Amino acid sequence: MDILRLNTAGSVDDGKSTLIGRLLFDTQSIPQDKLEAIAASSQRKGLDFVDLSLLTDGLIAEREQGITIDVAHVYFSTPTRKYIIADSPGHVEYTRNMVTGASTAQVSIILIDSRHGVVEQTYRHFFISTLLRIPKVLVCVNKMDLVNFSQDVFSNIVSDFYAFAEKIKFEGQIIDFIPVCSLHGDNIAKGSDRMPWYEGKTLLQELETTNLKENNDELPSRMPVQYVVRPRTDEFHDYRGYAGKVSSGIFKVGDTVTALPSEQTSVIKKIQKFESSLDEAHSKESVTLLLTDDIDISRGNMLVKKGQEPIAAKYIVAHVCWMAHEPLSIGKVYWLQHGNQLVKAKIDAIQHVIVPDTLEHQSATQLKLNDIAVLSLKLAHPIFADTFATNRSNGGFICVDPGTNNTVGVGFIEELYESVPVQEFAI
Numbered sequence: 001m002d003i004l005r006l007n008t009a010g011s012v013d014d015g016k017s018t019l020i021g022r023l024l025f026d027t028q029s030i031p032q033d034k035l036e037a038i039a040a041s042s043q044r045k046g047l048d049f050v051d052l053s054l055l056t057d058g059l060i061a062e063r064e065q066g067i068t069i070d071v072a073h074v075y076f077s078t079p080t081r082k083y084i085i086a087d088s089p090g091h092v093e094y095t096r097n098m099v100t101g102a103s104t105a106q107v108s109i110i111l112i113d114s115r116h117g118v119v120e121q122t123y124r125h126f127f128i129s130t131l132l133r134i135p136k137v138l139v140c141v142n143k144m145d146l147v148n149f150s151q152d153v154f155s156n157i158v159s160d161f162y163a164f165a166e167k168i169k170f171e172g173q174i175i176d177f178i179p180v181c182s183l184h185g186d187n188i189a190k191g192s193d194r195m196p197w198y199e200g201k202t203l204l205q206e207l208e209t210t211n212l213k214e215n216n217d218e219l220p221s222r223m224p225v226q227y228v229v230r231p232r233t234d235e236f237h238d239y240r241g242y243a244g245k246v247s248s249g250i251f252k253v254g255d256t257v258t259a260l261p262s263e264q265t266s267v268i269k270k271i272q273k274f275e276s277s278l279d280e281a282h283s284k285e286s287v288t289l290l291l292t293d294d295i296d297i298s299r300g301n302m303l304v305k306k307g308q309e310p311i312a313a314k315y316i317v318a319h320v321c322w323m324a325h326e327p328l329s330i331g332k333v334y335w336l337q338h339g340n341q342l343v344k345a346k347i348d349a350i351q352h353v354i355v356p357d358t359l360e361h362q363s364a365t366q367l368k369l370n371d372i373a374v375l376s377l378k379l380a381h382p383i384f385a386d387t388f389a390t391n392r393s394n395g396g397f398i399c400v401d402p403g404t405n406n407t408v409g410v411g412f413i414e415e416l417y418e419s420v421p422v423q424e425f426a427i
Contacts, residue, residue, distance in 0.1 A: 001077070004207060006085045007102040007134070010111030011121040015142045019111060019182035020074055020087055021054070023204065026189030029076035080208045095370035096323040098128055099410060103396075107210060108134045109203075114147045114179075118160040123357035126165060131319055131372070131412060133392050136174045138206055144195065145181045151197045154179045167359060170389070178203055216283035220386070221249025221257075221305035222394050223281075224339040225297055229288055241272065241288035242297055247339065247393040249305065251289065252280040256306040259297045260384045265306055266291040283393070300340045302384045310394070312382035313416035317351070319388075320367070320375045324401065324408035328367035328375075334408065335400040336379065344380040345399070348420075351376060367409075375411070378420065388412040 010016035024030050038054040074085040088101035102108060108129040112122055129137055139161060147153045158177050165175060178187055179198050186192035189204040201209070229241035251257070255268045270290040271278040281287040289303060297303070304310065322328050328347060336345035351374040352361035367373055388395030399409035 001081050003082045003084060004107065004210060005105050006083060006107045006109060006207070007088055007098075007105035007129075008085060008109045008111070009088050009098055009102070009125040009128075010142075011113065011116075011119055014111040014113045015182045016111045017054075017087065019109075019140065019142065019180065019188065019203075020085055022182045022185050022188045024074065024076050026185055027076055027078055027204070078204075078208065083207065093370060095124065095128070095372070096321060096410075098125070099132070099321045099323075102128060102132050102134060103410070105129075105132070105134050107136045107138060107207065109138045109140060112139060112141050112157055112161075114141050114143050114150075114153055114157065117153075117157050118164070120357040122161070123164055126161075127168060127354075127356035127359075127372075130168050130170060130173065133170065133388065135172065136210060137176070138203065139175065139177045140180045140182075140203060141177065142180050142182055144179045144186065145184065149179075149192075149194045151195075154198075176200070176206060178206065216248045216393060217250050219248035219283070219391050219393075220308035220310070221251055221255075222247045222310075222384075222386075222391070223251065223287075223289070223303045224341070225299055225301045225303060226340055227299060228297065239290075240294060241290050242303060243286070243288045244303070244340075245286045246281050246283050248283050248391055249308070250280055250282050251287075251303075251305065253278075257289075257291070257303050258306050258309055259295055260302045260304060260309065261312065261382060262296050262301070263309075264293075264295040266293040266295055268292075300342065302339070302341075304384070310384045310386055311416045311418055313385055313418065314379045314382045315348075315417040315420050316377050316379065316383075316385070316413055317415040318375055318377065318397070318411040318413045319354075320373055320399070320409050320411040322367040322369060322371045322373070322409050324406065325369055326401075326408070327369075328409065330365060333402065335402055336377065336383070336397050336411075337400055338383045338385055338397040339394070341383050342400075343383060344402075345377045346380075347375060348378045349376040350374075374414070382418075385413055385416060387414060387416065389414075 008016050041054055072087040074087060076083050086101035088098040110125045141154050141157050179195055180187045187202045191202055223244045223246045225242050225244045227243045229243050231239050253268050253271055256265055258265050268289055269292045271281050272288045330347050333344055333346050336343050350364050353364045353371050353373040386394045395413045397411045398407050401408045
């Protein structure tokens with residue numbers, strides 16, 4: 001069974017946690033003892049219904065306030081496939097949490113309260129989904145029971161959302177809209193008799209029929225080396241293998257590969273996965289490559305198929321979401337972690353800060369917590385990256401504070417240069 005990774009986001013009180021709880025309940029994914037526990041908890045709160053949001057709101061502060069604060073991962077399955085839901089907070093002050101939760105998602109579920117329509121947070125949620133190149137977005141217009149299941153209300157929300165989405169959606173991104181009532185289960189796992197005007201799929205049907213086989217195999221072949229395997233035993237005295245996870249593309253026995261940064265080449269002699277030998281290794285597979293030549297390769301280097309070498313970039317432009325309370329300043333040096341590579345990076349310029357709900361560009365000398373901006377960074381050593389738009393698996397990085405070792409930012413590469421662009425020196 002394949003795994004579909006989802007991210008959910010919505011403004012406060014949009015009913016996101018309840019929607020997830022309803023999805024679990026309708027797919028019979030809740031153990032009986034847990035269902036009894038949340039029923040008892042709902043009764044203690046004086047509710048006349050089972051509060052399914054308690055399934056995902058695990059923190060005490062979340063239960064007290066009825067909001068989502070931290071990312072909660074929820075797992076369930078159907079006969080068709082397995083699912084991992086990253087239930088992300090929607091409020092502006094938890095933007096960094098949403099970016100984290102959405103970082104591996106294939107589908108983004110955005111909730112809108114039918115009474116309030118498209119609001120500032122809705123724009124932010126879709127902007128982040130687009131920034132992270134999430135290929136499918138399902139917009140669930142919730143609490144339709146509170147607007148008398150009005151088709152006009154739903155249609156107006158669809159129009160308002162599209163007016164913004166058309167400005168930033170990328171080519172091939174799919175957006176679908178579903179009117180739902182998560183409290184009662186309308187159009188979650190079963191269709192709704194109360195909205196006969198809606199002829200589309202339920203939320204579960206959309207998830208079950210989503211075909212999002214990532215085309216990483218068709219991308220340039222990349223494998224960051226995690227470990228050099230040298231047993232040095234009598235049985236494997238001369239064994240030298242390069243272990244790692246293929247981030248994109250396919251490696252086959254007989255392929256000529258280039259080791260970066262040395263640019264030495266060799267031919268793949270054998271591909272091993274545990275105790276098995278493979279003819280080829282696909283993206284997302286963890287394997288060990290054995291080459292015909294003993295060349296200088298160590299952890300942090302990258303093996304690529306000859307003719308598909310990326311730029312050795314010492315200067316990059318990237319979208320960055322700042323995740324630390326201490327602000328980012330121009331000229332400060334951080335560690336930049338790209339795959340297995342760790343290099344020093346100096347903040348050369350803050351080109352602009354982006355206001356997600358209006359797409360306005362603002363000038364700034366610092367980045368504050370949850371800000372999203374376009375930065376220029378100078379690197380002490382080259383990295384072997386692709387742009388995030390062309391190769392999601394090789395186009396992202398994190399910034400690490402050298403003093404605390406805390407992750408302080410996450411970035412998505414937009415442009416790569418082998419040296420500082422000439423225009424940077426313009427007066």
